[in-house]
Amino acid sequence: MSVTIGSGHEGNVREQINAYKARVKGGEMGALPSVLSLFVLTVLFSALNPYFLTEGNFANLLTQTATLMMIAMALVFVILIAEIDLSAGVTSGVAMALFIIMTNRWGIDWRLSILAGLLCGMAIGGIIGFFVAKVGVPSFVVTLGLFLGFQGLQLALLGDGGIYRIEVPEIRAIMNDNLPAWLGWTFLLVGWSLMALLGFYDRRVRSRNGLANRPISLMYSKLAIVGVVGAALVALLNTNRSTSIKEISGVPIVVPIAVTILFLGTLLLDRTRFGRHLYAVGGNPEAARRSGIKVVKIRIIAFVLCSSLAVISGIFNASRVGAVEATAGKAIVLSGVAAAVVGGVSLFGGRGRLIHAAVGALVIAIIDNGLGLIGLPAGINFLVTGGVLILAATVDAVSRKRSAAAR
Amino acid sequence: MTSQRPIVELVGITKSFGPVDVLKGIDFTAYAGRVTALVGDNGAGKSTLIKGLAGVQEYDSGVVKFDGEEVRLSSARSAAALGIEVVYQDLALCENLDIVQNMFLGRESMTGITLNEPQMEFEASKTLTGLSVRTVKSVRQKVASLSGGQRQTVAIARSVLRNAKLVILDEPTAALGVAQTEQVLNLVRRLADSGVAVIIISHNLQDVFKVADDIAVLYLGKMVANLKSTETNHLDVVQYITGTRTMGDQA
Ligand SMILES: Nc1ncnc2c1ncn2[C@@H]1O[C@H](COP(=O)(O)OP(=O)(O)OP(=O)(O)O)[C@@H](O)[C@H]1O
Numbered sequence: 001m002s003v004t005i006g007s008g009h010e011g012n013v014r015e016q017i018n019a020y021k022a023r024v025k026g027g028e029m030g031a032l033p034s035v036l037s038l039f040v041l042t043v044l045f046s047a048l049n050p051y052f053l054t055e056g057n058f059a060n061l062l063t064q065t066a067t068l069m070m071i072a073m074a075l076v077f078v079i080l081i082a083e084i085d086l087s088a089g090v091t092s093g094v095a096m097a098l099f100i101i102m103t104n105r106w107g108i109d110w111r112l113s114i115l116a117g118l119l120c121g122m123a124i125g126g127i128i129g130f131f132v133a134k135v136g137v138p139s140f141v142v143t144l145g146l147f148l149g150f151q152g153l154q155l156a157l158l159g160d161g162g163i164y165r166i167e168v169p170e171i172r173a174i175m176n177d178n179l180p181a182w183l184g185w186t187f188l189l190v191g192w193s194l195m196a197l198l199g200f201y202d203r204r205v206r207s208r209n210g211l212a213n214r215p216i217s218l219m220y221s222k223l224a225i226v227g228v229v230g231a232a233l234v235a236l237l238n239t240n241r242s243t244s245i246k247e248i249s250g251v252p253i254v255v256p257i258a259v260t261i262l263f264l265g266t267l268l269l270d271r272t273r274f275g276r277h278l279y280a281v282g283g284n285p286e287a288a289r290r291s292g293i294k295v296v297k298i299r300i301i302a303f304v305l306c307s308s309l310a311v312i313s314g315i316f317n318a319s320r321v322g323a324v325e326a327t328a329g330k331a332i333v334l335s336g337v338a339a340a341v342v343g344g345v346s347l348f349g350g351r352g353r354l355i356h357a358a359v360g361a362l363v364i365a366i367i368d369n370g371l372g373l374i375g376l377p378a379g380i381n382f383l384v385t386g387g388v389l390i391l392a393a394t395v396d397a398v399s400r401k402r403s404a405a406a407r
Numbered sequence: 408m409t410s411q412r413p414i415v416e417l418v419g420i421t422k423s424f425g426p427v428d429v430l431k432g433i434d435f436t437a438y439a440g441r442v443t444a445l446v447g448d449n450g451a452g453k454s455t456l457i458k459g460l461a462g463v464q465e466y467d468s469g470v471v472k473f474d475g476e477e478v479r480l481s482s483a484r485s486a487a488a489l490g491i492e493v494v495y496q497d498l499a500l501c502e503n504l505d506i507v508q509n510m511f512l513g514r515e516s517m518t519g520i521t522l523n524e525p526q527m528e529f530e531a532s533k534t535l536t537g538l539s540v541r542t543v544k545s546v547r548q549k550v551a552s553l554s555g556g557q558r559q560t561v562a563i564a565r566s567v568l569r570n571a572k573l574v575i576l577d578e579p580t581a582a583l584g585v586a587q588t589e590q591v592l593n594l595v596r597r598l599a600d601s602g603v604a605v606i607i608i609s610h611n612l613q614d615v616f617k618v619a620d621d622i623a624v625l626y627l628g629k630m631v632a633n634l635k636s637t638e639t640n641h642l643d644v645v646q647y648i649t650g651t652r653t654m655g656d657q658a
């Protein structure tokens with residue numbers, strides 16, 4: 001039997017572009033607005049301040065963003081099911097408090113301590129998930145309660161105003177050391193090759209099933225863009241950005257870590273049954289249940305993933321600060337939500353990707369960084385970030401309406 | 408395509424909620440290759456009868472035979488395992504997913520631990536093509552962008568994909584315009600012609616007469632009439648529904 005219904009993969013480049021435009025008009029904007037604002041902001045700030053586009057500021061920006069990016073990506077898992085985790089930040093704080101007590105006070109191996117921190121995060125996520133999915137307490141309330149409670153727990157663990165220096169060089173290195181030039185290039189090459197391989201593999205399986213493929217030139221263009229942009233970034237980071245005699249160059253170690261997590265998380269969401277079910281639960285929990293999906297289980301796993309990734313953001317933060325404080329993680333969680341929403345993750349659930357959160361975090365970090373450089377009075381960046389957030393949420397709400405009206 | 412043995416046969420079904428008897432000893436049959444319309448006024452018990460068949464709400468007493476065997480429909484899973492699929496009034500589709508993803512939701516094809524998208528896409532297209540669906544442009548469209556009739560189509564096609572033997576439709580045309588109603592009714596007809604038993608709940612007698620082979624009328628929890636659509640008319644059915652006529656009157 002010949003299949004006559006299309007799949008959106010048919011047609012030449014022009015038709016593909018038109019179809020994309022139609023989807024955007026229909027309300028499926030994805031990361032487009034945030035990528036555009038990223039571009040506009042970059043042009044704007046580099047025009048206003050020559051230091052903005054320097055290697056030094058660029059590396060700075062990346063490490064500034066890493067913590068926010070990680071917690072925003074963590075939050076995507078719960079925002080996708082239309083829930084929230086206000087305690088993600090302090091959860092990472094508690095996990096890091098455990099870590100620092102194990103390494104500094106008890107002298108336990110740092111790897112074991114990191115593992116304990118991650119397990120601690122998973123357990124907290126499991127508890128939140130239990131109360132939300134099984135008992136039915138709104139996630140806003142559960143996690144607000146933990147947000148308050150864990151601040152107390154952090155104080156109890158580390159003492160009032162407690163600050164513990166991180167003595168583990170491996171942890172300090174994440175945010176403060178760089179890959180040697182050759183390793184940066186290797187990482188780019190490996191990542192780029194993986195992307196190409198995956199693309200070719202998908203095309204082959206499709207044609208083996210007798211399905212149409214998009215014009216191959218589209219894939220070449222995508223690979224070319226990623227290759228060129230990636231190469232430019234690595235080259236930029238591999239130049240000396242030190243203002244003193246000691247050379248500083250190379251891709252910060254945090255970059256490959258964050259990119260790897262982004263890659264694996266995206267595979268999980270796009271290509272596994274769990275990912276599919278997570279989106280289904282976010283889109284229509286009742287439909288998911290009737291399709292035989294174990295909704296409670298999916299929800300709990302979402303919270304476990306969120307809390308675990310939040311702990312990784314806590315590690316990044318501790319590495320950057322060089323210490324674990326009793327107040328760690330308190331401030332960042334709302335910025336994380338903002339980053340996800342600005343990037344195009346829908347608070348209504350069911351729509352959004354990890355890359356959106358990453359781009360959203362970059363937008364917020366650039367606003368912060370850029371406004372700081374032009375030397376506007378402190379506080380302006382809060383106003384601007386808040387405005388951008390409301391704008392993004394409005395775009396989300398309007399595009400939802402539009403796709404509902406498009407029928 | 409008419410078979411003599413019913414695919415599903417209900418005998419003496421009862422169901423009450425507390426003191427309220429909603430189903431009072433119902434006998435009901437549906438045949439492969441035939442469309443059986445289930446009609447009755449609001450509150451007659453149609454949805455309650457269907458929920459028992461779907462396995463979401465067990466009957467209190469009575470016998471359920473499927474394909475000649477007595478069965479217990481204790482969960483949606485056990486009903487689905489027998490080949491009973493329900494297309495709910497509110498559809499139960501995820502708007503944020505595309506047609507393929509919805510059609511395979513909960514039963515995804517896998518290669519190892521990853522989703523086998525090409526195979527699912529192929530099967531979905533094949534099923535829709537087999538049902539002569541022409542209104543859908545791309546199987547990778549998000550359901551959010553589909554019309555009510557197209558969504559109904561997707562929901563029905565999903566039950567076909569799952570090799571259903573009995574498909575139950577709860578008011579499939581309730582929210583549709585004229586053209587889309589026509590399309591869905593045609594689809595229901597083709598579905599039955601392919602050998603599936605179809606039960607359709609509807610308040611619209613025009614639709615019922617257009618598509619149904621048999622008409623079963625519920626009145627206050629009792630089955631008051633089992634009619635062949637070719638041997639009855641609009642007015643008779645209305646009288647059964649409103650209780651101004653009973654089966655005895657027919658003689
Ligand atoms: N869970 C329940 N608890 C109590 N009463 C119920 C329950 N479900 C149904 N009923 C009652 O059973 C009766 C039959 O309901 P049912 O939904 O089966 O009617 P229906 O024929 O589907 O009506 P409609 O055409 O309005 O959909 C109604 O009086 C309803 O109030």
Ligand SMILES: [Mg+2]
Pocket residue numbers: 453454455
């Ligand atoms: Mg009903």
